[in-house]
Amino acid sequence: MIKQQSFKNGQATLYLVATPIGNLQEMTPRAIEILKTVDIIAAEDTRNAHKLCSHFDIHTKMISHHLFNENESAQGIIDLLEQGKNVALISDAGYPVISDPGQFLVKKVIEADFNVVPISGSSAFLNGLVASGLIAQPFAFIGFLEHKENALRKQLQEYKDFPMTTIYYLSVHKLAKTLEIVYDELGNREICLVRELTKVHEEFLRGPVLEVIEAVDVIKGEFVLLIGKSEEEEEISLNTLIEEIDSEIASGTSVSRAINAVAKRYKVSKNELYAQYHDIK
Template sequence: MRRDSVLQIQHSFTGPDQGTKGTLYLVPTPIGNLEDMTFRAVNTLKTVDVILAEDTRNTQKLLNHFDITTGQMSYHQHNSQSRIPQIIEMLEAGQNIAQVSDAGMPAISDPGFELVQAAIAANLTVVPLPGANAALTGLIASGLSTDQFAFIGFLPRKKSEKKAFLDNLVNFPYTMMFYESPFRLGQTLEDCQSAFGPDRQVVVVRELTKKFEEITRGSLADLVAHFDENKTIKGEICFYIAGNDDPSTDESLLQAALDDMPIKEQVQWWETHESMSTKDAIKQVAKQTGINKREVYAKYHEI
């Protein structure tokens, strides 16, 4: 059944409501080095009616540095649901509003995403500004493939959920981008090693654009050992894991499990689970293992 949908085309600066309704600007802020603030970002923050800030105290330092006097309103994960209707009303009334996060690109791993959805649903204009983003900044210096990649963000906190999540990524073929707390990094790398194996390449990037910027590259085994010896980790963390360039197929995973079984039990498995005759099951085991069919026959019949 076809789902009803409404085509929406936004002309950011020439729309029919331009001048009557307000615009929501998504403004990136530096991830460490204040020189990464763009001229357009500064000018936008100076000219909007209000700035939505994750932490108004933190954002005020940025505003003071660039002589921006625009007022702020707090907007974060704990008050987003109560704030959104109020913000939409302000935009409908013609106020221009900028949203910023504490650092980097708003709406990435923060409640700006929900605000954008609400603004789109209200047919309001949403204008994104380009700027600093930690995940992409670290990626281009990682040395891992940048042809295709995926932003994963923060992993689940619960051990069982984290394990299941990582296990589902074992065959993922593209570079994976993660955020992590410095307090959980060591354990997370160990969990990744358990899921992906010790040889998978990984890169940990710390304190991007700041004085103590650090990029650590190597295998998961290398980095697990390194951070086990260097447990005191500070700063913002991004890490990247290479994609699987030789993903396991269902067939190879099945065979890996069967390889732990004696030949006779392998034949019996194909007989039971695939309803094969003994003759066909012996052929299948010979094909899967590379063992001569006569040898499989002999082992099955214990000759």
């Protein structure tokens, strides 16, 4: 057991300083003061950090701490703490550690018996959550969606039955395809897709997956994707679903389109219904 009394034990401190996710006015006075008064700033990208610090007239010495030098840099930061120096860790935007470097460093600093102190600020996934219209608690922040299709499908299945809102980060690359896979694996759930948080082009797309897919027209940016939990519906028997599919086919619809239509109508997974239909047929 480790007890930390952050401002009473006289130990050197690693500050985890949240920085703006877009709008610089969200930089807190406390964050500015910490960055001005620590001995060293450890930054994920020193070029971006210099721009931020220049804006707020911060001239503290800076070192690099990123994913590719994390182990070596962590030991260097512990060495600084052992010399009695205070260090602030910042990422490119938002909180360090959250889908950004810092987890390994925090663990090692705690093991070395130094303070780890958070400095509050912006968080993209929390901003998205509270304004999404989806149930805000409980929730699960998963992190970045997988890029490869098979890994993405496996990831969605892993959290499919979580009885809560799940939150992901994703980039614009293959956005429409990613949302189609979300529909295939989870059905036509309520989602919220958020981009450009705190900036002039901030945008929320709220609604069932298929409606959001139709509305997506952006070509750049990073997104927060919030997925509502599976709603309890009146249970529909597989026989009923098969009869509906056969009815669609009898009216001249192709098998794949019939399955897609029935899956959408009853908010079930298209992939699962497709497999069940062909198992029976």
